[in-house]
Amino acid sequence: MSETANPDPDYETALRRAGVRITRPRRIILGILADAGDHPDAMEIFRRAVEVDRGISLSTVYRTMKLLEGIGAIHRHAFEGGPSRFEPAAGEHHDHLIDIDTGDVIEFQSDRIEQLQQEIARSLGYEIVHHRLELYGRRLRKQ
Known part of the structure; x- marks a missing residue:
């Protein structure tokens, strides 16, 4: 993902509606989620984020995922035996x-x-x- 990639506008819009400020680190995390074709866990999101900006903290990733989950923009999956993984809430049921x-x-x-x-x-x-x-x-x- 490039530093200038645009995150899914639905994530950003949903966070703004919830009164959340969209910081540069959050914008990068949202872009990573929008580009993800898999079900990344927080550590994988963090790994991808620091490739773009080494200043992003793991706590920012966790807070952002919690915010997105809280407003229903993502689903958290706790697949047996592994860390929680995330996917967009939008889309067809599967x-x-x-x-x-x-x-x-x-x-x-x-x-x-x-x-x-x-x-x-x-x-x-x-x-x-x-x-x-x-x-x-x-x-x-x-x-």
């Missing part, structure tokens, strides 16, 4: 498959799974208002 050997997080969407969840909830007399599906697996070994 689920996650976590590779237990590499820590890779694979996003997927299945209409069959979504339909089955709805059927199960209805049969038990419920309406789903929120859900999160995490599968943990290991690549199959080729025989």
